[in-house]
Amino acid sequence: MRTIRFILLPMLLCLLVACGSKSSNTQGANAPNNGTNESQQQPRFAVFSPAIGVMLRDLGFEDDIVGRHSYDTALSSSIPVVGSHIEIDDEILIQVEPTILIFENNSIEIPERISTLADERGWVIWTYTLKSLDDIAVTLDDLYLKLVGFPTDANSDDDPMTFEVNPTKRFEIDLPSAGLARAWSPMGRDASIAGRTLLLAGTDPAGALGPGSFHAQLIGRMGIESVLDTGGMWQELDLEDIVGLAPDSILIFDPRDDDTMGIGEPEPMSWSEIELALGPIATLPIPAVESQRVGVITHRQGLLPSSTLAQVADEIRKTLASWRERADEP
Numbered sequence: 579m580r581t582i583r584f585i586l587l588p589m590l591l592c593l594l595v596a597c598g599s600k601s602s603n604t605q606g607a608n609a610p611n612n613g614t615n616e617s618q619q620q621p622r623f624a625v626f627s628p629a630i631g632v633m634l635r636d637l638g639f640e641d642d643i644v645g646r647h648s649y650d651t652a653l654s655s656s657i658p659v660v661g662s663h664i665e666i667d668d669e670i671l672i673q674v675e676p677t678i679l680i681f682e683n684n685s686i687e688i689p690e691r692i693s694t695l696a697d698e699r700g701w702v703i704w705t706y707t708l709k710s711l712d713d714i715a716v717t718l719d720d721l722y723l724k725l726v727g728f729p730t731d732a733n734s735d736d737d738p739m740t741f742e743v744n745p746t747k748r749f750e751i752d753l754p755s756a757g758l759a760r761a762w763s764p765m766g767r768d769a770s771i772a773g774r775t776l777l778l779a780g781t782d783p784a785g786a787l788g789p790g791s792f793h794a795q796l797i798g799r800m801g802i803e804s805v806l807d808t809g810g811m812w813q814e815l816d817l818e819d820i821v822g823l824a825p826d827s828i829l830i831f832d833p834r835d836d837d838t839m840g841i842g843e844p845e846p847m848s849w850s851e852i853e854l855a856l857g858p859i860a861t862l863p864i865p866a867v868e869s870q871r872v873g874v875i876t877h878r879q880g881l882l883p884s885s886t887l888a889q890v891a892d893e894i895r896k897t898l899a900s901w902r903e904r905a906d907e908p
Contacts, residue, residue: 621725624660624676628652629708629884633718634680636885637754639725644674652879652886666692676701683707708883711762711795715755718885722754754885761888762799768898769801771905772871773826776805779881781830782857784815792883793831796891802898817858824864827871827901829894830855833880846900847874873897 624645625631632652634643645660646653658674661667663686672695679696681688683705696703706717775797777787787793791811794804805825806813815823832855853860855874859867866872875893879886 619677622675622677623680624671624674624678625650625680626660626662626666627680627682627706627708629714629882630680630682630706630717630721632879632882632884632886633721637718637722637725644676645671652882663688668692668695671695672699678702678704680704680706711792711799711883711887714792714883714885714887715758718758719753719755727753758885758888761891762796764799764801765895765898766801768895768902769803771902772802772898773865774803774805774824775827775829776820776823776825776866778828778830778859781855781859784817784820784859786813786815787811787831788813792887793881796887797829797894800891800894802894817862820859821862821864825866826869828856828859828866828873829897830872830874831880831890832874832876833878834876835878871901873901 621639621642623634623639623643625634625643626647628647628650631643631646631650634640635653640653640657643653643657646657648659648662648665650659658670659667660671660674663681663684666689668691671692677700679692679701681703688703688705693703695701706720707713708717777791777793777797779785779787779793786806788806788809788811789804794806794811797804805823847855849870852870852872852874856867856872861867873894875890875897877886877890877893880890880893
């Protein structure tokens with residue numbers, strides 16, 4: 579399973595990471611549901627992005643999703659799969675009768691036939707960029723403001739189809755990004771105890787998350803130093819590379835299904851279980867192994883650039899706190 583994840587991850591990263599640099603608003607939008615118009619049409623979303631699907635779920639709109647991405651594993655399996663940027667099932671898309679299609683901006687354009695179909699059927703298209711950690715916060719806030727939190731006077735152009743947002747109204751609402759900012763805030767001493775940290779999304783062979791990846795941005799925001807300060811966001815390392823890097827700590831992102839994690843608060847992993855997750859890296863003469871400062875982050879959406887990175891950050895905090903507590907033992 580670990581090898582399969584290593585092979586698929588670069589493909590997933592390419593699909594999930596957008597190429598634009600700024601969040602796009604919409605190609606048109608229905609007036610938002612702000613609770614003031616009970617007769618307003620309930621949205622029906624076809625979501626061509628696993629990350630945005632999770633955001634809608636976390637905002638309480640999973641029941642309004644009528645079509646999900648081919649690679650989605652977070653939403654209910656009862657929601658029909660409508661495809662991805664690469665391959666959209668037009669027939670199923672028509673059958674589920676969406677009112678809003680949501681895409682990520684990336685190097686693959688929305689097929690012209692889908693844009694034409696949307697025009698013919700009155701579907702609205704929303705597009706978002708997910709290139710950076712801040713893009714996640716901006717996208718989550720924008721979805722919230724469109725669907726939940728706009729004051730009645732937030733529409734600055736008085737056009738219910740474009741719904742251009744008065745930026746000052748954002749300051750009048752407690753936005754979801756505030757929770758993300760708290761989760762991603764600096765850790766202080768715990769971060770310094772981690773030292774130079776290697777981030778892995780595969781161990782046999784080793785796949786490292788380098789500069790530009792969401793995870794490198796995340797730990798940087800939390801005050802943790804990445805051992806990789808050059809190269810791409812995905813780097814294949816051999817054992818000699820890891821010995822040369824000599825990381826002080828290692829965080830392995832190893833998403834696991836909820837039904838394998840048991841009930842209640844999970845028990846901390848034993849060192850023998852961590853060694854199993856490390857694979858051949860467990861035999862290397864590196865500070866992270868010698869000091870047993872290795873953590874396995876098992877959140878089910880631990881590799882997804884979405885709102886769940888707040889929970890991933892919480893898991894990182896708990897892991898580093900356990901290292902600090904061990905360091906404080908007499």
